Amino acid sequence: MTVFAHSGAVPGPAPRRGTGRHAAPDRLGDVLVEQGALTQEQLDEALGQHQRVGAPLGAVVLARGWVTRRQLYVALAEVWGADLAFVDPVEVDEELARRFPAAMLARETWVPLRVEEDGDGLPQVVVATAGRPSAHIAEEVVRRTGVPRVRQVVTTDWDVQRALRTVWRDELVHDAVQSLAERRPDESASTVFIWPQVAAAVALLAATVAGLFLDASLTLVVLVATVNVAVALAVGTKALISTVGTAWETVEQVTAEEVAALEDTDLPVYTILVPVYKEAGIVGLLMRNLADLDYPREKLEILLLLEEDDPETLTAALAAAPPDLVRIVVVPHSLPKTKPRACNVGLTFARGEYVVIYDAEDRPDADQLKKAIVAFRKGGDDLVCVQAALNYFNARENLLTRMFTLEYSSWFDYTLAGLDKLRLPIPLGGTSNHFRTDMLRDLGGWDPYNVTEDADLGIRASAQGHRVAVVNSTTYEEANMAVGNWIRQRSRWIKGYMQTVLVHTRHPWRLLRSVGPRQTAGFALLIGGTPLMFLATPWLYAMLVVQLVWPGALVPLLPGWLVDVSTANLLLGNGVIIYLSLLAGFKRRTYGLVPFALLSPAYWLLHSIASYKALWQLVVNPFYWEKTDHGLSSHVQVEEVASLSEPADVAPAPTQAPVARPARPASDVVRLMDPAAVPVPPPTRPVAPPQDDAPRDLVEDLLDAPPADQEDRP
Numbered sequence: 001m002t003v004f005a006h007s008g009a010v011p012g013p014a015p016r017r018g019t020g021r022h023a024a025p026d027r028l029g030d031v032l033v034e035q036g037a038l039t040q041e042q043l044d045e046a047l048g049q050h051q052r053v054g055a056p057l058g059a060v061v062l063a064r065g066w067v068t069r070r071q072l073y074v075a076l077a078e079v080w081g082a083d084l085a086f087v088d089p090v091e092v093d094e095e096l097a098r099r100f101p102a103a104m105l106a107r108e109t110w111v112p113l114r115v116e117e118d119g120d121g122l123p124q125v126v127v128a129t130a131g132r133p134s135a136h137i138a139e140e141v142v143r144r145t146g147v148p149r150v151r152q153v154v155t156t157d158w159d160v161q162r163a164l165r166t167v168w169r170d171e172l173v174h175d176a177v178q179s180l181a182e183r184r185p186d187e188s189a190s191t192v193f194i195w196p197q198v199a200a201a202v203a204l205l206a207a208t209v210a211g212l213f214l215d216a217s218l219t220l221v222v223l224v225a226t227v228n229v230a231v232a233l234a235v236g237t238k239a240l241i242s243t244v245g246t247a248w249e250t251v252e253q254v255t256a257e258e259v260a261a262l263e264d265t266d267l268p269v270y271t272i273l274v275p276v277y278k279e280a281g282i283v284g285l286l287m288r289n290l291a292d293l294d295y296p297r298e299k300l301e302i303l304l305l306l307e308e309d310d311p312e313t314l315t316a317a318l319a320a321a322p323p324d325l326v327r328i329v330v331v332p333h334s335l336p337k338t339k340p341r342a343c344n345v346g347l348t349f350a351r352g353e354y355v356v357i358y359d360a361e362d363r364p365d366a367d368q369l370k371k372a373i374v375a376f377r378k379g380g381d382d383l384v385c386v387q388a389a390l391n392y393f394n395a396r397e398n399l400l401t402r403m404f405t406l407e408y409s410s411w412f413d414y415t416l417a418g419l420d421k422l423r424l425p426i427p428l429g430g431t432s433n434h435f436r437t438d439m440l441r442d443l444g445g446w447d448p449y450n451v452t453e454d455a456d457l458g459i460r461a462s463a464q465g466h467r468v469a470v471v472n473s474t475t476y477e478e479a480n481m482a483v484g485n486w487i488r489q490r491s492r493w494i495k496g497y498m499q500t501v502l503v504h505t506r507h508p509w510r511l512l513r514s515v516g517p518r519q520t521a522g523f524a525l526l527i528g529g530t531p532l533m534f535l536a537t538p539w540l541y542a543m544l545v546v547q548l549v550w551p552g553a554l555v556p557l558l559p560g561w562l563v564d565v566s567t568a569n570l571l572l573g574n575g576v577i578i579y580l581s582l583l584a585g586f587k588r589r590t591y592g593l594v595p596f597a598l599l600s601p602a603y604w605l606l607h608s609i610a611s612y613k614a615l616w617q618l619v620v621n622p623f624y625w626e627k628t629d630h631g632l633s634s635h636v637q638v639e640e641v642a643s644l645s646e647p648a649d650v651a652p653a654p655t656q657a658p659v660a661r662p663a664r665p666a667s668d669v670v671r672l673m674d675p676a677a678v679p680v681p682p683p684t685r686p687v688a689p690p691q692d693d694a695p696r697d698l699v700e701d702l703l704d705a706p707p708a709d710q711e712d713r714p
Contacts, residue, residue, distance in 0.1 A: 025050055025057040027079050032061065037071040054265030055298030062324045063297045069156045069324075073130075077154040080132050085153040087113065087128045089166035096125070099144045102168035103175060106348045110137055111163045115147060124149035130157035158327070161349060165330065173334045176344035180444040186506055187460055189449040189499045192622045194506050220557055227536045228562075228569050234529025235573040237522065242410065242580050245418030252379065252386070252471045254371040262370055264296050270369050271352030271437065275305040275342040279360040279630060280316035286360050287320050294366040301352050302326045305342040308333040336623035339430075340446030340453035347437075347445050356434045361630045363393060363476040364432060372434040375471045384439045384466035385458070387416065388432035392479035394633040395593065400486060401479035401633075402596045403603045408479075409584035416470045424522035425462035425515065427455030427500075432475040439466065449623050450503070452496020459504055459523060463514050478633050487610045489628040494531050494607075495614035499622065501528040533573070534611035537604055540570040574601045 025047060032038040038046070038061065046060045053060075058076065061067045070086075077084040093114040105111055110129035118124045125147050127137055133152035141150045164172065181188035193201075211219030274286065290302060302325055306314050317328055329349055331342045343357060354372065358364060365371075368388055375386045389412035395405035412429070419426045433454060443460060446453040458468055480486040504511055504523065512520050543566050546553050554563050581597035617624060 024079070028057050028075055031075040031078050032067060032071070035071065035075060037067045037075065042066050049298070052264055053267070053296040053298055055296060059298040065323065069158060073154060073156050080154060082133055082152065082154045085128055085155050087111065087155045087159040087163050089163045092163055092167045094167060096145070097167050100140075102164055102171045103348050105160070105168070106164055107351070108137075109157050109160050109351075111160050111167075112141060112145075115145075118149060118151070122149060123147050124151050126151045126153065128153050128155040128159065128163075130155060130160050161327070161329070164349075165332070169332050172345060172348060173332050175348065176331075176341050177334055177336070177448050179344070180447050181449070183444055187444070187447070187503060189447055189456070189503050189622075192499070192618065193502065197502060197506070217557065221559065221562060224558060224562055224566060227539070228566055230529065230532050231536050231540070231573060232569055234525055234533045235569075235576055237525040237529060238415065239576045239580075241418035241422065241424070241522075241526070242414040242583075243418070244421050245414035245416070246583060248417070248421050251389075251413075251417050251420070252375045252469045254374045254378075254471060254473075256367075258374045259367050259370045262373065264299075267296060267299055267370075267373065268353035269299045269301060269351060270295060271346075271350040271355040272300065272302045273305060273343055273346040273350070273355060273357045274302065274360060275339050275346070275357070276313055276317075276360045277307050277310055277339075277342075278313060278627060280310075280312040282360055282630060283313060283316045284320045286362075287322060287326070289363045290358075292366050293364065293369060295369045297323075297325055300325045301350070303346045303349060304328045305331055305346045307331050307337070307342065336448055336625065338448050338451060338453070338623065338625040340450065341448035343453075344445045344448060347441065350437055352437060354434055355437045355440065357431055358475070359431045359477065359630075361478045362431055364388065365473045365475070368432070368471075368473040368475065369434075371471050371473045375469055376434075376436065379467070379469050382465065382467045383469055384436055384443070384461050385428065385468045386434040386471050387426065387428055387468060388434070388471055388473045388475050389413065389416075390429050390432060391474050391476055391588070393476040394479055394481065395590065397479070397481050397633055399596070399599070400483060401481050402593050403599060404479040404486070405590070406581040406584050406593055406597055406600075407603070409588050409590070410580045412470070413584055413587050414580065419522070419526075420468075420470055422518075422522065423467075424519055424526070425459045426468040426470070427452075427497075427527060428458040428468065430454045431477070432473075433457075434471075447503075450496055450499050451492045451623070451625055452500065455496060455527065456500045456503065459500060459527070462519065463504070463511065465514075478630055480628065481632055482629075483606070485629050485632070487606065487613065488626040490607060490610035491613040491617065492626045492628075493614075494534065494611050495618050495622070497527055497531050498614060498618050501531075531611055531614070534604070534607040535615065537570075537608045540566055541605070543567070544570055574604070577601075577604065 029038065029043040029047060033040055033043055042061070042064075046057060046064070046066070049055075049060045049064075050057045055063075058072050062069065062072060074084050091113055092111065096112050096115060100112055109131055110127055113126040113128055115123050115125050125141050125145055127141055127150060129137055129152055133154070137152060138150040142148055178190075181190040185191070208219065208223070211222070272290065274290075276283065276286070279286075293300070302322075304317055304322070304326055306317060306328060308330055314328070314330070322328070327349070329346060331345045334341065347355065354369075354376070356369070356372070365388075372386045372388070376383055379386070391408055391412070392401060392405045394401050396402060416426060430452070443457065443464065443466075447456050450456045461468060480489055501524075505528075508520075511523075515523075543554065543563065547563060547567065577600045578597050581600050582594055585591065585594035585597060
């Protein structure tokens with residue numbers, strides 16, 4: 001490995017993240033032209049784009065596909081007066097590596113390699129950095145090792161990522177899974193029940209059983225009355241919040257003029273996290289949907305988070321020929337295998353000032369990122385998250401998708417707006433959550449043990465004095481069109497609500513002191529009351545049926561007034577839900593869906609089925625993430641075929657470039673992937689390093705990688 005030696009601290013600014021961020025544009029451009037990587041015409045155009053968007057020249061030429069990463073870093077090394085070294089993870093000294101936290105190295109894009117002797121026989125630490133060699137790195141190395149001499153070489157950011165995934169693998173997994181549980185155990189769902197909760201549940205059950213033996217009639221009256229009060233409070237809370245949402249437009253209104261006034265040079269780097277699992281059929285469509293975002297491509301970082309045991313999606317992602325702004329991050333296998341765990345790994349590598357989550361089938365409004373930035377700048381320093389609305393592109397596919405669409409419209413248009421107006425904790429949606437990256441890290445990221453990590457994070461943010469806002473932008477998703485698939489998804493959501501309630505009621509007085517009585521009551525009645533409503537609904541229906549079929553049959557067990565109250569409670573609750581669904585249909589001008597609001601009572605019974613499944617799983621399998629199948633809609637299937645038949649290069653919008661382009665050279669891809677992460681058969685012939693500029697099929701590159709046992713370090 002060729003290196004450029006630096007003795008002691010290296011003069012220069014502290015490293016910043018991003019490709020070529022410290023290279024003088026003119027000098028870097030001249031070197032690229034001298035090396036034959038760029039033409040003069042390309043350089044002139046790239047310099048113009050560099051001035052227009054304020055992105056590093058290296059990011060511009062990479063985004064346009066004019067140079068490979070190897071070509072760029074060879075030029076950067078010359079500009080910085082250092083030699084280039086392509087890092088093999090085998091070269092990293094593990095004992096040395098353990099002195100440096102993976103999260104810090106990922107953010108600053110450098111890794112320590114080994115300790116060696118210099119020409120004078122003195123020990124020195126060799127460091128590979130994807131940024132300019134700097135005093136900051138040297139000082140950090142000296143502080144952690146005590147070795148006063150540091151040699152810094154330049155490598156690509158993908159080499160850094162690959163080394164981190166291989167050498168620091170266990171630490172990355174541990175941080176993604178256990179960080180919150182270790183830093184703030186009271187906020188983690190890793191423990192389902194604490195002993196006071198178990199004791200309270202046992203005491204309540206024992207009291208109920210004893211009451212049934214001692215005075216069954218009185219006990220039944222108390223139980224039914226308690227359930228009725230709880231349901232009435234939960235329904236009333238939802239009605240009040242939604243009414244406030246209809247009366248006051250509290251969604252953060254970002255106008256087209258405010259978006260147009262944004263200067264590309266003033267836009268920050270934005271990271272998009274896309275956790276994908278068993279979604280090989282829609283990866284191509286995902287690339288096309290993200291291409292529609294109106295944001296300077298040079299300032300976008302898309303992290304495609306793929307699981308280690310999902311080679312099909314990995315192969316499909318490579319075949320989709322993602323552009324340079326898309327980085328494939330293979331998430332190491334560990335339990336619990338949940339979306340928030342994958343997102344925590346992605347957060348470790350995120351380099352943007354803001355970060356957003358999208359699901360594989362999402363279609364965000366083109367200007368959503370810019371609207372989120374405006375909302376953050378208007379919202380104040382305590383604004384940690386901006387939530388975009390969610391809705392469905394296949395709303396009219398069948399009866400279930402129609403009901404799902406009405407429910408989501410009501411939730412995002414009225415309920416969240418009301419929560420915002422009343423300054424109550426906002427449970428986030430599972431996608432299109434835009435965060436300030438540093439504040440998200442301070443919160444501890446997502447809880448990998450909570451299967452509705454979004455709702456939990458919204459509550460945690462509120463408890464720590466942060467605010468969540470809703471912005472007038474919509475992301476369109478695929479509505480579940482199969483009942484079984486819907487119940488799997490909904491039971492996970494409801495189980496997550498139950499987990500969130502258990503976590504945040506461990507210390508009720510502490511919660512009361514931190515957020516206040518109004519916020520505590522809102523949390524308890526909305527988050528806690530929602531599962532309770534669904535669990536109680538079948539019993540209220542059963543009472544109604546018995547009363548209608550056998551009038552007076554319940555009188556020996558319950559007083560007539562309580563039966564009447566239960567019936568009224570059920571009818572009023574259903575009336576509220578029907579009314580809110582009607583309003584949602586009218587507000588979205590989806591008038592064809594309005595009549596289906598009358599079927600809301602039947603739709604609620606599906607929630608009840610999902611709730612009992614969720615309750616069972618909470619006890620026997622609390623951390624199990626039930627996978628929701630996507631790509632079932634005919635809308636998705638037609639558009640996926642269209643995305644495969646379209647040419648890879650699409651004319652970019654003025655401030656963006658297309659997401660799809662021809663396959664990048666193999667040298668830019670092979671080092672991104674950890675071949676040991678994908679089960680592949682051993683090669684039948686020796687594998688030679690790919691030539692830098694020899695385009696090869698990306699799937700072939702993956703299959704040509706050395707088998708896992710050859711990648712392991714001795």
